[in-house]
Amino acid sequence: MVKRLHNKRILITGAAQGIGLAIAKAFVREEASVFLIDRDETLLHSEVTALRREGYVASGQMADIIDAKTIAAALSQAETEIGRINALVNNAGVNVFAEPLETSDEEWNRCFDINLKGAWNCSKAVLPGLIDQGGGVILNIASTHAFTIIPHTFPYPLAKHALLGMTKSLGLEYAARNIRVNALAPGYVATQKVIDYWNSFPDPDAAKAETMKLHPGGRIATPEEIAMAAVFMISDECPFMNATCLTVDGGLSVQQHPA
């Protein structure tokens, strides 16, 4: 039986660990060919090797999404190895959290360069190919930070708000070209990024317990639960879903405050 992502050749950024890696694994299980990009070469190499050992069509290249030239080179390598890319997942992102007046220009730039400009660099690289092929899909991994604010997390939510804006803008611009551009907004997901966040508190266990308590279901998401939504959004099962955002946060962002 043909699987859900048969004939999809997908570039995924920030795919050496966390949500990006879970997405890559879920995609290959659905018969996609994947090309992983990450700036962590060692981790990337070991995960690509593991996927290939399991018989999946997977390849990858170290690249930093803030460098448009490196991304162009990685795309060209991807097309040589897995064929013309017809879908992109802009997943790479970093937490940059501070009190607004304590945010340095360097931190501001790092936040917007990676969380927004990086996604644009990759979209700009693949869009001509998608247009040429008569369609395709771009999925931006946003966050509940794209429409809500947690104090002291400045300027990360600003970049995620803008990523949502870019999703809507590109979704409208290219709808008539049969290109769907959507965002997926996870709440907290159990990845290294979140563990690092807990570890930034004097009492990491207390910080973790606080995070769990915030959630209506008393737990946070697994990366695999986010990947399941990504499979649906990249697949042909939602052909009229465009320029929108799917929230996968266990109900976190709709509650006024925890009970």
Ligand SMILES: NC(=O)c1ccc[n+]([C@@H]2O[C@H](COP(=O)([O-])OP(=O)(O)OC[C@H]3O[C@@H](n4cnc5c(N)ncnc54)[C@H](O)[C@@H]3O)[C@@H](O)[C@H]2O)c1
């Ligand atoms: N974990 C969460 O709770 C959570 C919640 C909402 C949204 N998100 C978003 O999901 C995405 C993935 O988050 P995660 O928790 O899996 O992160 P992670 O830190 O576990 O993994 C991110 C990966 O991206 C790579 N990366 C970072 N900057 C890069 C760059 N400039 N170029 C290439 N690769 C780069 C890192 O090397 C790493 O392998 C991010 O966009 C994040 O903002 C995460």
